[in-house]
Amino acid sequence: MVKENVLKEILVAALSHGGDFAEIYIEDRLNKSIALISGAIEKSLSGRDYGVGIRIFNGLKSIYVYTNDASKNNLVKLAKEAALGLEAGETGTIKALSRINVTNHHKIERYPASVLVKDKIDLMKRAYEQSKNYDALIKQVKVNYMDYDKRILIANSEGLLKEDRQVRTRLSVTSIARNNSEMQTGSDNIGGHIGFELYNEKKVDAIAIESARIAKTMLLADKCPSGKMDVVIDNGFGGVIFHEACGHGLEATSVAKGNSVYAGKIGEKIASDLVTAIDDGTIKNAWGSSNIDDEGFKTEKNILIEKGILKKYMVDRLNGRRMKMEPTGSSRRQNYRYAPTSRMTNTYIDNGNSTKEEIIGNTASGLFAKKLGGGSVNPLTGEFNFNVMEAYIIKNGKIEKPVRGASLIGKGSAVLKNIDMVGNNLALGQGNCGSSSGSLPVNVGQPTIRVKNITVGGVKDE
Amino acid sequence: MNSTKLDDIIEKLLNKSESHGFDGAEIMVTSQKDFEASVFEGDIDEYSISESSGLSFRGIKNGVIGYAYTEKIDNTSSELLLKEAMDNLKVIDSKDQEFIFTNEDERSYKEINQFNEAHNKVSNEEKINMLKKMEKEAYAYDHRVSTVNHCIFGDGNQLLKIRNTYNIDLEEKSNGFYIYFSVGVKSKEEIQSGYSIFFGNDYKKVDYKSIVHEAVDKAVSLLGAEPIKSDNYPVVIENKTFASLLKAYASIFSAEAVQKGLSLLKGKLNREIGHSGLTIIDHPHLEDKMASRSFDSEGVPTQEKKIVENGQLKTFLHNLKTANKAQVESTGNAIRYSYKSSVGIAPSNLYIEAGKLSVEDIVKSIDNGLYIVSLEGMHAGINPVSGDFSLAAKGFLIKHGEKIKPVNQITVSGNFLKVLQAIEMIGSDLKFGLPSGASVYGAPSIKVKSLTISGN
Numbered sequence: 003m004v005k006e007n008v009l010k011e012i013l014v015a016a017l018s019h020g021g022d023f024a025e026i027y028i029e030d031r032l033n034k035s036i037a038l039i040s041g042a043i044e045k046s047l048s049g050r051d052y053g054v055g056i057r058i059f060n061g062l063k064s065i066y067v068y069t070n071d072a073s074k075n076n077l078v079k080l081a082k083e084a085a086l087g088l089e090a091g092e093t094g095t096i097k098a099l100s101r102i103n104v105t106n107h108h109k110i111e112r113y114p115a116s117v118l119v120k121d122k123i124d125l126m127k128r129a130y131e132q133s134k135n136y137d138a139l140i141k142q143v144k145v146n147y148m149d150y151d152k153r154i155l156i157a158n159s160e161g162l163l164k165e166d167r168q169v170r171t172r173l174s175v176t177s178i179a180r181n182n183s184e185m186q187t188g189s190d191n192i193g194g195h196i197g198f199e200l201y202n203e204k205k206v207d208a209i210a211i212e213s214a215r216i217a218k219t220m221l222l223a224d225k226c227p228s229g230k231m232d233v234v235i236d237n238g239f240g241g242v243i244f245h246e247a248c249g250h251g252l253e254a255t256s257v258a259k260g261n262s263v264y265a266g267k268i269g270e271k272i273a274s275d276l277v278t279a280i281d282d283g284t285i286k287n288a289w290g291s292s293n294i295d296d297e298g299f300k301t302e303k304n305i306l307i308e309k310g311i312l313k314k315y316m317v318d319r320l321n322g323r324r325m326k327m328e329p330t331g332s333s334r335r336q337n338y339r340y341a342p343t344s345r346m347t348n349t350y351i352d353n354g355n356s357t358k359e360e361i362i363g364n365t366a367s368g369l370f371a372k373k374l375g376g377g378s379v380n381p382l383t384g385e386f387n388f389n390v391m392e393a394y395i396i397k398n399g400k401i402e403k404p405v406r407g408a409s410l411i412g413k414g415s416a417v418l419k420n421i422d423m424v425g426n427n428l429a430l431g432q433g434n435c436g437s438s439s440g441s442l443p444v445n446v447g448q449p450t451i452r453v454k455n456i457t458v459g460g461v462k463d464e
Numbered sequence: 465m466n467s468t469k470l471d472d473i474i475e476k477l478l479n480k481s482e483s484h485g486f487d488g489a490e491i492m493v494t495s496q497k498d499f500e501a502s503v504f505e506g507d508i509d510e511y512s513i514s515e516s517s518g519l520s521f522r523g524i525k526n527g528v529i530g531y532a533y534t535e536k537i538d539n540t541s542s543e544l545l546l547k548e549a550m551d552n553l554k555v556i557d558s559k560d561q562e563f564i565f566t567n568e569d570e571r572s573y574k575e576i577n578q579f580n581e582a583h584n585k586v587s588n589e590e591k592i593n594m595l596k597k598m599e600k601e602a603y604a605y606d607h608r609v610s611t612v613n614h615c616i617f618g619d620g621n622q623l624l625k626i627r628n629t630y631n632i633d634l635e636e637k638s639n640g641f642y643i644y645f646s647v648g649v650k651s652k653e654e655i656q657s658g659y660s661i662f663f664g665n666d667y668k669k670v671d672y673k674s675i676v677h678e679a680v681d682k683a684v685s686l687l688g689a690e691p692i693k694s695d696n697y698p699v700v701i702e703n704k705t706f707a708s709l710l711k712a713y714a715s716i717f718s719a720e721a722v723q724k725g726l727s728l729l730k731g732k733l734n735r736e737i738g739h740s741g742l743t744i745i746d747h748p749h750l751e752d753k754m755a756s757r758s759f760d761s762e763g764v765p766t767q768e769k770k771i772v773e774n775g776q777l778k779t780f781l782h783n784l785k786t787a788n789k790a791q792v793e794s795t796g797n798a799i800r801y802s803y804k805s806s807v808g809i810a811p812s813n814l815y816i817e818a819g820k821l822s823v824e825d826i827v828k829s830i831d832n833g834l835y836i837v838s839l840e841g842m843h844a845g846i847n848p849v850s851g852d853f854s855l856a857a858k859g860f861l862i863k864h865g866e867k868i869k870p871v872n873q874i875t876v877s878g879n880f881l882k883v884l885q886a887i888e889m890i891g892s893d894l895k896f897g898l899p900s901g902a903s904v905y906g907a908p909s910i911k912v913k914s915l916t917i918s919g920n
Contacts, residue, residue: 071515120555187847228694259611388845408854459854462694
């Protein structure tokens, strides 16, 4: 991408005015996205992102500059300008760059550029047909396809020089069901750090039909009642509850400055004995995986919570300095426009011993949240909220009827302690997580779990 | 890149478009220079500067548009751009006719000044010193402040150019800044948070102490908050919070959503959709508002319009494509969030017109109800298609016309359209929230007859 002697020159310029660490991140990425609505292709967008980010540390201070004018003169100029953000100090030391080949753990068989656009479109039209034909109540279907092929280079003043290539693709279907008085939506998607081989007819049909099934079910559902209830949250995307209620609070971004309820609690019991939670950036071809993180560290399988005891935070280089902890391969960024920071990758609650049937069967009355939508959290107070895309009332250990419009709120610390049953059917779901270093592909996951006494937001008729 | 060189690249691309098979073409270029810094514990924590630009090409053939963009702007990219745009064009099979703006009626552009030279003279050092003073002020102002978790100043300069083969040649220079300040306050084991935001392009208007006090006061006022009993209550939604609800549902006014059957306002044009006192305005020419602009992302002149007047739905927001389909004129609401994105629809400064009542009078009218100051989870807890929402909320319990205690860990549920119909009082305290995308949303405080609260 950029020659080694140029990289060296930029690093020298970056540390010319003081500072103890400098890093260059170069990104060259080809994007493609296609949108289908009402059965017709409406948008096809493509383009090339190209940019360079330079970061300088001085102790706990961090400077970041980026540009997409990657000429040598401009990069050196910008590195010098960045250096001026520091108070004058001694010139930092730079080790000779030594290139380390990154081992690829995520085999790509069909690179996006090698696949005909027609094949991508055929897939989308198939998804459309499957959803539309599911039921006469399905009045509209949106299908979105995206892929990208991204090459990154990371070089730093400690002599690290690594390059990696990341290919991701995703297909999502949103179905809208409508009758005379109401409209409801359902959606589903698949994606991975993988090429076009991800897709086959069976998988595409499954997500299309699933999205239509949810839309229709919710259209015909009663309104969700409100109040405190025991809530059974199904496996897969249900894991977003851990992601929001706890995961963000374990990112060094929040922990380092004491802005998390979990700061200073390593070794303490923060969850029920049944909870073991893991962030694993190494899962083969998973949506949130990569070979290396955006600081060049190998990604890892990090056990965050083991049998309820807090074991580890997700730590990046800068926050690691403040916390006096080693980085955990968790540093991520949306693109060169963001400085990297500690973020989740594929995060899940590990399997327990109960079956899903036992969990529902043991619930006298409550809510079954079969599919969660998105949510958000305030890491400072731990208060979270989620929307439930598909929910059912549980009565006497049986699923009674579907209900719509539910949301779940609470405090993360309380929810972790109130998990009283954990299933054995771990599955992952794909999402995008927005936070301080941009929007990132993440997997969330869990087996079916039960949480006692959550506030369920619903509607009470007048 | 100097502007003569850029103009030369644009010129060449437009000239080549015909030989590549396009009937017409348009180039959009944005160049940006940004600065951002944050302070933590008396020192610079993060500091960033950036220069970036991107170029988008749109070519039209037989009423279909093909897009391509690049961040590498030079003459060597042009062949690839034109080819990609044509490849993208060929796969479109939507029947909706698209347009590149010709301005045949010679509609005129309102002059808007979004650039303040004085701001660019403020040194980065001065901005950082202010952040340091803000952090100090928070701890001095209230001993319960336990952390200042965001103390950020950001600003930027942007240059936008749109040129096409039909003699549209537009340029807009703008600058602006924002300050984001948030704190945590602690009393015994309880933590509450509060934030405030200031934005504009006149640095002289910054009163840093009031920004700090607003965030701290907000957090402190919530200390001791607890849920209330689940029930239906009359509710006052505070101005900025109602503005964020309006933002979450803004897509229902988009003609694109209507034409695709994705808006709950479909078929409701010229019908009553809300309380008779409700007027909603989209005003792209307001002074001192960050979403003001003289032309939209297709180069069409912008215009002020009432979307809802006295409860009646008057118009949807249009770009060239939806306007053609509906046989009306574009309302100048085409939007592209960047050179990477396609043309969509968004409001400029969208707000609910102020009423005559003071907030105090509105609160006095309630015997047992809720005053809501925050709604969380908008990106997931609202359904813009059905209008249903179920959101985490914070606020104050109102008893006998007075706010008596803070409330949290509750949800508020309802339906946006039903909320518009159930409006009982509109306050005089119109306030605008922070910019979002290319839009800014504003509202006064509003009393709604009844919403479902889920708590204990």
